[in-house]
Amino acid sequence: MTTVRDEIQKETSTVEAMPANETETSLKTAGAWVQLNDIVKLYGSTPAVDGVSLDIPPGQFVTLLGASGSGKTTLLRIIAGFLDATSGQIVIDRKEISRVPVHKRHIGMVFQNYALFPHMTVEKNVAFPLARQKVPRRARKEMIAEALAAVHLTGYENRLPRELSGGQQQRVALARAIVARPRLLLMDEPLGALDRRLRESLQIEIRRLSRDLGLTVINVTHDQEEALTMSDRIALLADGKLVQYGTPEELYSNPSNEVAARFIGESNIFTGTVHGSPRGATLSTSAGQIILPDTASAELNGNEARIVVRPSAVTVVKASAAIDQSVCSMPGTLIANIFAGDSRKVVVDGDHGSELIVRMDASEPFGFEVGEPVVLTWKPSASLAMVA
Amino acid sequence: MKPGFTVKAIGLLMAAIFVFPTIVVVGTSFNASTLILFPPKGWSTKWYQEIFTTSKWTDAFQASLKVAVLAAIIAMVVGTLLAFTAARGKLIPSSVVTMLAVLPVVVPTVVAGLGFYIVAVRIDLSGGVLGLALAHSVLGVPYVFINVLAALTAVERNVEEAARICGASEFVTLQRITLPLIAPAAVIGGVLAFIGSWDEVIIAGFLNSPTFHTLPVIIFGEVRSGAEPSTSAVASTVTLVSVLMLGIAAGVPALRRKKLWRKS
Numbered sequence: 331m332t333t334v335r336d337e338i339q340k341e342t343s344t345v346e347a348m349p350a351n352e353t354e355t356s357l358k359t360a361g362a363w364v365q366l367n368d369i370v371k372l373y374g375s376t377p378a379v380d381g382v383s384l385d386i387p388p389g390q391f392v393t394l395l396g397a398s399g400s401g402k403t404t405l406l407r408i409i410a411g412f413l414d415a416t417s418g419q420i421v422i423d424r425k426e427i428s429r430v431p432v433h434k435r436h437i438g439m440v441f442q443n444y445a446l447f448p449h450m451t452v453e454k455n456v457a458f459p460l461a462r463q464k465v466p467r468r469a470r471k472e473m474i475a476e477a478l479a480a481v482h483l484t485g486y487e488n489r490l491p492r493e494l495s496g497g498q499q500q501r502v503a504l505a506r507a508i509v510a511r512p513r514l515l516l517m518d519e520p521l522g523a524l525d526r527r528l529r530e531s532l533q534i535e536i537r538r539l540s541r542d543l544g545l546t547v548i549n550v551t552h553d554q555e556e557a558l559t560m561s562d563r564i565a566l567l568a569d570g571k572l573v574q575y576g577t578p579e580e581l582y583s584n585p586s587n588e589v590a591a592r593f594i595g596e597s598n599i600f601t602g603t604v605h606g607s608p609r610g611a612t613l614s615t616s617a618g619q620i621i622l623p624d625t626a627s628a629e630l631n632g633n634e635a636r637i638v639v640r641p642s643a644v645t646v647v648k649a650s651a652a653i654d655q656s657v658c659s660m661p662g663t664l665i666a667n668i669f670a671g672d673s674r675k676v677v678v679d680g681d682h683g684s685e686l687i688v689r690m691d692a693s694e695p696f697g698f699e700v701g702e703p704v705v706l707t708w709k710p711s712a713s714l715a716m717v718a
Numbered sequence: 719m720k721p722g723f724t725v726k727a728i729g730l731l732m733a734a735i736f737v738f739p740t741i742v743v744v745g746t747s748f749n750a751s752t753l754i755l756f757p758p759k760g761w762s763t764k765w766y767q768e769i770f771t772t773s774k775w776t777d778a779f780q781a782s783l784k785v786a787v788l789a790a791i792i793a794m795v796v797g798t799l800l801a802f803t804a805a806r807g808k809l810i811p812s813s814v815v816t817m818l819a820v821l822p823v824v825v826p827t828v829v830a831g832l833g834f835y836i837v838a839v840r841i842d843l844s845g846g847v848l849g850l851a852l853a854h855s856v857l858g859v860p861y862v863f864i865n866v867l868a869a870l871t872a873v874e875r876n877v878e879e880a881a882r883i884c885g886a887s888e889f890v891t892l893q894r895i896t897l898p899l900i901a902p903a904a905v906i907g908g909v910l911a912f913i914g915s916w917d918e919v920i921i922a923g924f925l926n927s928p929t930f931h932t933l934p935v936i937i938f939g940e941v942r943s944g945a946e947p948s949t950s951a952v953a954s955t956v957t958l959v960s961v962l963m964l965g966i967a968a969g970v971p972a973l974r975r976k977k978l979w980r981k982s
Contacts (some may be wrong), residue, residue, distance in 0.1 A: 412879055432882040435892075439883045445876035449898050458894075462885030506884065516883075 340464035360390035362422050362513035364409070369418035371404055378404045379415070380570035386563075388513075391540050391547045393557040395593070396567035397624055402550045404568070406662040408515055409548065411435050423512065433462070436583040438507035438545075442519040444499040446491040452478070452502050453487035466572045478511035480539060484714045497528045504536065508543060515540065521556065533559050554594050558582065566590055598686050601718055606631045610671060613616075613637055613715070617682035621622040621658050626715035634718035641689035643712035646676055651701040658713070661684060663699050678706055747950035774936070777950060780934040782956075785851045785922075786915040789941060793911035794904050797860035801900075804863075805870040819863040822856050827920045828876055830856070835924040845927025853921050854914040858911025862904060869903035870896075902970050909967035915958045926950025 336641075343539055364386040366686050371379040372452040379401040386392050396400040407413045409420055411432035427435060432539050445456050456477055460470045478484050481501040490497055500520060507515055520536070521529040537560050540547045558578045566573040566581060566589070573593075574586045585591035588599060602615035604622065611622040613635060621639055622630070639658075645665070653659045664684075666677035673697060686706060690696070698704060721729070742756050769775040775981025797819065804815040822830065834853040835844065843849030873896060881891040917935035926935050933956055940949045 387899075410879075410883055412882075431885050431887075431916040433877075433885050435883070436885070437883055439880065441876045441880060443876055447877060447881070447895055458886075459884035460879070462890065503880075527756065622925060663904070 335373075336569060339559075341365070341688060344489055344553075345606050346605075349668075353359050358464075358542070359513050360513045361544055363388045363421075364514060364546060364548065365423070366409070367419040367421065367431040369405065371401070371408060372416045372417045373414065377401075377570045379408065381418075382565075382570075382572045384565055384572065386546060386548065388430070388546055389544050389560055390562045391549065391550045391560060392563045392565060393551055393561040393695065394565050394567060395551060395554060395557040397552055400567040401570035402552075404570075406516055406518055406548060410437060410439055411695045415695060436463075436510070436512055438510070438512035438515040440500070440503050440515070440517045442518040442522045444491070444496075444523075446499055446502055446504045449492055450490075451487065452483065452489050452491070452494070454503055455491070456509050459506060463510050473503045473509055477505040479568055480503045480508065480542075481535070482706070494706065496524055497532060500524065500532065501535075504539070508539070508545070513545055515547045517547065520549070522551070522553075526684075529556070534555055536560065551673065561670065564594075566593060568593075579717055585716075586637065588595050588636055588638075588718075591636075591714070591716075595691070596641045596687050598684075599645065600639075600684075602635065604630045604635045610710070615682050617660060617684055618620075620660075620713075621656075621710040622715050623710045623713050625711075630715060630717065636716050636718045637694075637713050637714065639708055639713045640686040641675070642709070644686070644688045644706050644708045645683050646678070646688055646690070647707055649705055653705060653707060657707045660686065662704060662706060663703050664704050667690045667696065667698070667700055678704060690716070727803035733837070743950050743957070744954045745953045747947055749947040749950075752881070752946055752962065754945055754950060765948040768948050769951050769955070770874075772948075775933075775948070778931055778933045779955075780902030781847065781930055782916060782934070784847045785932060786912045787940075789849035789854035789858055789915040790912040791906040792851065792909040793858030793862050796855065797859045797907055797911075798866050798904050800859065800863050801866035801870055802868055816863075816867075820860045822961060823860050827857075827918075831921040833923055838925055843910070844925050845913050845930045848933070850922060850925045850930075851915070853925060854915035854918060854961045857914050857918065857921075858908070861914065865903040865907040865910075866900050869900040873899050889909040905970050905981065909963050909970075913963050916960060917956055 339372065341559050361492050364384070366382055366384040366386075369379050370377060371380045382401070382405060384392070394405060396402040404413060407414045411427075411430065415428065420428055422435075430564065431688065433700065435533075450458070452671050453474060456474045457470055460473060461536065465473065466616045474487075475484065476659045483498065483505065486494070486498070486502075491502065494502065499522075516567055519534075521532055524532065531554060541620075549557075550701075561578055563575065563577055564581050565575045568589050575586075581590060581594045584596060592600060600613060600615045600620055601615065602613040602620070604611050604613055604626075606628075610624065611631060612627060613620045613622055622635075622637065626635075647653070649661065660680055662678040662680040665679045668675040668677070669692060672692055674692045676690065676696075676698075677687045680686050688706060743759050746754045746756050747765055748761055748763065749755055749758040749765070750762040753759075760806045800815055801811060801820045804812040804819070807815065830853075834849075838844040838849045838853070843852070877899075878891050878895055881895045882888070885895060917934050918932075919938050922932045924936065926932070931939075933952055937949055937953055937956075939947075
């Protein structure tokens, strides 16, 4: 808890320390501090959200990541106020807001299908939140112009939504969400309906915008790549529970359990029993002995455990090659060699029925044939041990 | 599939059969003689002058117009409310509401007319604009209901949620977002309800009085007691108004688009 507090203080102090000349837009706000305390949402007796607590420091970009049915959208809708939590508190800037109606929460939101008002021009769409929040008419014009400029849509004021492309519509939705300077922005799979290239350029744009404005963002997605690219922190959800909450690096390099390891990036996972020995602990699996990393906890000794090895940490060598006893090795047969542009994906059929993946630099020469027996090796320190 | 020659021929023949009576009526309305003849003998617009100056016709014209407008307005309000109940209500199952709203299409008009007559006489609403307008509005409700229900289903829930999170209360959301989005559908339904009332003769026949009758009722009476070309002229005018109203109904969405376009 103290670490989070410290980070908040750090965040706040950096915001305060921001030099004045960087404030080129008056859309800038201080982000909201969002705390979710033990949120539960039951449908009948089935929990859609099962006791999620999150502390989101001001100005952070947090992604709720999870497969469909993980409860991420339900959680977002509870924060927005479209759904009532069965129990738990939503605290924004130290104020409990569970009983505040949607239209008084002063939150910005972007929806997957844009949800623009089809009978209103772009300008009217963006003006809508200002009119509702009784912003004086004189001030509106400039705020609208600023919001549209922020999403690069100046000059589109009099278009109707149906005259715009999907990407443009989503940018209008973004302008509408930020125009009234909310301190919290919610995004419900905002890029899900767009094609890949547009999605990537909008990811960068949204991230730049959220940094420039300083607002807190809670983004929902099932796309791990999007989560890794955009987020300060990722909250990984599965079956309504919070699996892990941390920076993209933490989630990738130090997944707290198998669910996290499988969801973020590709993984080779081995299960077995840990045996301590003078040379360091090993995991006995059906595929053979695997050396545990030095960092593995002593508590694992004698217990069931899993080892996660990222495909990029694995090297392919000839079956005949001499192998250093200090590295882990696993024999198998090369069954696929997939060229993927920037990387090469190699699939190896382990001798004991498991399928293993190797990622290597595509520019390096690859001297193996499909069907050839090979050995996969990796340094124990590149793997991660966890309780099964 | 491209229609073959036979299909086209049958289509054209059917169209001719449907349009022919109207052509005959319009043609006879320009007769110079006092007999309804087709093709017309001589050419004259005197019957049109007559119907627009004789109080028998102008009174009926006014009665028809008042009834149709009132019926259309009531149908728009009730049909829209029923559509909201069917689409959004939680109290009554939407299938029940739909059944109720569409029932007037199924009930034979003679039966409905008799029913309205019995009730209207009992509560002293027979022989007046309000009584007939109420009865006609019932016939118009299904048009409005079906149109508005379709429009309401097409309004994405997210759009209303977006309005809410932008700071609009439920009432403001209804007023600024939902109603404007379904308004064209309600207007089209209302126009259809107007047309339905405008040429309705059975219920209007039940609910008329010596001093109150609508155009179709008089036309029907004239035909039975020996009509003059003036009857044809009235019938032609009635048709023209119906066609014009239908044109409005078809033009509403296009007009809307144009209005918004012009601003850009």
